[in-house]
Amino acid sequence: MTLESYHQHLLFNMYSKKIIGHRYKSIEKIARICKWQDIVAEHGGGRIKTVIRQLSRLGLVNLHGKGKVASLTQNGVLYVRGEFNV
Numbered sequence: 001m002t003l004e005s006y007h008q009h010l011l012f013n014m015y016s017k018k019i020i021g022h023r024y025k026s027i028e029k030i031a032r033i034c035k036w037q038d039i040v041a042e043h044g045g046g047r048i049k050t051v052i053r054q055l056s057r058l059g060l061v062n063l064h065g066k067g068k069v070a071s072l073t074q075n076g077v078l079y080v081r082g083e084f085n086v
Contacts, residue, residue, distance in 0.1 A: 006045035
């Protein structure tokens with residue numbers, strides 16, 4: 001699976017807002033903090049929960065158990081920095 005522009009925008013926003021590792025937030029809060037509605041309006045995309053699950057399957061986001069909270073993994077940070085390819 002290749003990353004769409006909305007995937008990349010969400011990852012970059014999570015990185016810039018420091019939603020990394022144990023600084024996890026609820027998925028609804030991530031949507032507000034990262035302005036998910038603006039990303040969808042500009043780049044398309046689906047529901048935030050679906051996109052977060054897709055990124056989780058790629059190992060870029062950690063769902064911390066039952067999937068109600070999320071944060072970037074080490075690979076997610078490396079991807080944003082340009083040091084990791086999916």
